[in-house]
Amino acid sequence: MQTIWQTFLARRSDLWVALGQHLQISLIALIIAVVIAVPLAIWVQPHKRIANVLLQVTGVLQTIPSLALLGLLIPFVGIGNVPAIIALVVYALLPIFQNTYVGLADIDPAYREAERAFGMPRYLQLLRVELPLALPVIIGGIRTATVMIIGTATLAALIGAGGLGTFILLGINRNDPALTLIGAIASAALALVFSAGLAVVQRLKWRQLGWLAAILVVLGGGAAGYHAWQQPKEEIVVAGKLGSEPEILINMYKQLIEQADPNVTVTLKPNFGQTSFLFSALKSGKVDLYPEFTGTVVTALAKPSQAQQRQIDAGADSYPIAKALLAKSGLTMLKPMQYNNTYALVVKQSFAKAHGLTTISDLTKLGRTRAGFDLEFNDRADGYKGLKQAYGLNLAVSTLDASLRYQAIVKGQVVVTDGYSTDAQLRQYHLVALRDDKRVFATYRGAPVMKAKFAKAHPRLVRALNRLAGRISEKQMQEMNYEVGVKQESAAKVAKAYLQQHGLLEARHE
Structure with a gap:
């Protein structure tokens, strides 16, 4: 706990910035998802076939892996907030659309008969009767979407949008659990605050909700204008x-x-x-x-x-x-x-000394040794593919994220891993880079x-x-x-x- 507290004190200014970025991305994505999904669910109420198709489409969209979706969006909309927000909106559509549709569909038919008996126009039927009755179910969908958005928004850090994912990624990359915990705890706390805020919103009247929406729009527009004014360079x-x-x-x-x-x-x-x-x-x-x-x-x-x-x-x-x-x-x-920050095959110094390893060729003496490589290295011609061809290596390879490979070798889960010649972990964990005696690795x-x-x-x-x-x-x-x-x-x-x-x-x- 002391380490976490010290890390928090040292990083608190960065944490506030990341929290603000995470809040901005999540709030914008949530508002856009609500604006799309709720009217769409209202419109398809009389059209059950279309509703079923849309439910299936939003369900399929939610199954797309987030990294794949971000990668597909970058060539079209670039990096930063825009692709992150689009991805989050895609994932939030299903719970909001589904709950809105179900909430409206499950209203007692007697209420609709009463609406028609009083001759109420359609928009008044929605505003005064149907939406207030369905509101608890709709809010339930929005809450689900909120938790999903805040959790998935941590990946925004991978495309330059910042947020609390920066702390999580840095913590994993630098083997610093304190940073990872701070990012995860802050993300969970933000989800709880959003959920509590939605509980308050649920008790508001439609006119109050309108004023709240107007205030949010003004504040958002003012912040954007101030940001633009502050950056004339x-x-x-x-x-x-x-x-x-x-x-x-x-x-x-x-x-x-x-x-x-x-x-x-x-x-x-x-x-x-x-x-x-x-x-x-x-x-x-x-x-x-x-x-x-x-x-x-x-x-x-x-x-x-x-x-x-x-x-x-x-x-x-x-x-x-x-x-x-x-x-x-x-x-x-x-x-x-x-x-020259070239690739390297890395082993513990103690292991290299015990088995007389100085070059990559020496690994062939060990037989089928356990190795852990990141996905990119494992699939590159100047990575493991090239090593197999040049050295005849036949390692028992497991693929893992690049930020986890040094943890795996330190804990003894693998014997060999890939790295770079300038990595600090070589010094930190007493590792040695085997010499590439057949010059497979490029400069x-x-x-x-x-x-x-x-x-x-x-x-x-x-x-x-x-x-x-x-x-x-x-x-x-x-x-x-x-x-x-x-x-x-x-x-x-x-x-x-x-x-x-x-x-x-x-x-x-x-």
């Missing part, structure tokens, strides 16, 4: 993948850009969960730049020609090839940093990726970011990862310290 969106290293790099980018050009504001979008999400966001213009690695470009994001592939296989520098491949899509990659040198038009329009930004070219060794990057991922230092603070120490940032810059 050009906004540059810099995103990063999940983990401490991308977060450190994007903070370096932010500080270098804002020092070079005071007329811009840099907005950071950290902790994207999938490379494909981020690359799609860049191409669609929802992100201006992000740190990528040359090896990822030539193996996952673009297809090299046969001649280029032969160069890569022979150990040639992958940067010129990656830059040429990106240029075909109207993108460019700035000059890369020094360190992974990091550099900012952006649209070529954007780079041409922002020469000061390009010059500022190119100051990192050829800098940062593997040892320096691993140490910075250790400070952020293990010692829980702020990524912005660690990034600033490096830039100042190496004369890239003025000491007075904040």
Whole structure:
């Protein structure tokens, strides 16, 4: 409990920001879902066939995996709040539509006969009789949708929308249960508050509900207007993948850009969960730049020609090839940093010593060893697929999320896992990266990726970011990862310290 409390005190300002983001996304999604589902359920009351079709459609929509839905939405609507809200609305439609339809259908026919006897117009029948009678059932559906929305909204952090999912993802990624618990507890508390608020709403009269809706609209519009007024400068969106290293790099980018050009504001979008999400966001213009690695470009994001592939296989520098491949899509990659953050097969130091392991080839002596790889590595040509072909490995592989692989090897659930050469966990858990003696892994040198038009329009930004070219060794990057991922230092603070120490940032810059 003491650790959780200390983490809460250290992160309380970030928690309030995340809570506000989570509340905003959830509330907007809930209102939109109600506005769609309730009138739709009213309209289909006399049309049972259409109602059954819509119930089936909303039921099918709810079965779509959330990550798949987010991935499908990004190419069309980009990243951030919009795809997150659309996904949440999709999941909320079924309980609201179903409960509204059932609540209205189950009204005693005697009430409807009385309505017709008094000659009430249809809208008065709904407002004064049917909706008030069905309201408890409708509110029950909205409550169910609310809990679903708040729980699912944690995934919004994967596409740059922020929210309490940021705490949960960081906690898992850094093996910090306190962060995960804080995010989960805050999400559960938010669901309880929403549910209690709906119980109050249920007792309000229609006129009071109208005033409440008007107040929410005014407050929302005012907040949006104030936000727009507060940001007259050009906004540059810099995103990063999940983990401490991308977060450190994007903070370096932010500080270098804002020092070079005071007329811009840099907005950071950290902790994207999938490379494909981020690359799609860049191409669609929802992100201006992000740190990528040359090896990822030539193996996952673009297809090299046969001649280029032969160069890569022979150990040639992958940067010129990656830059040429990106240029075909109207993108460019700035000059890369020094360190090579390549893939690695990782084992415990004690295990390597006991079995005489120094290279990946040595693993073939062990037979069918238990391994745990993340899904991307397991399916990549320069991952396990390539290792099997080059080394003849036949490991007993289980796939798991990248953030869980080090926990699995520390607990002895697997013997071998994949990692990166600059991971802080190598030092933290006394692990060793086996040497890739057959050079299956490509060279992974990091550099900012952006649209070529954007780079041409922002020469000061390009010059500022190119100051990192050829800098940062593997040892320096691993140490910075250790400070952020293990010692829980702020990524912005660690990034600033490096830039100042190496004369890239003025000491007075904040």
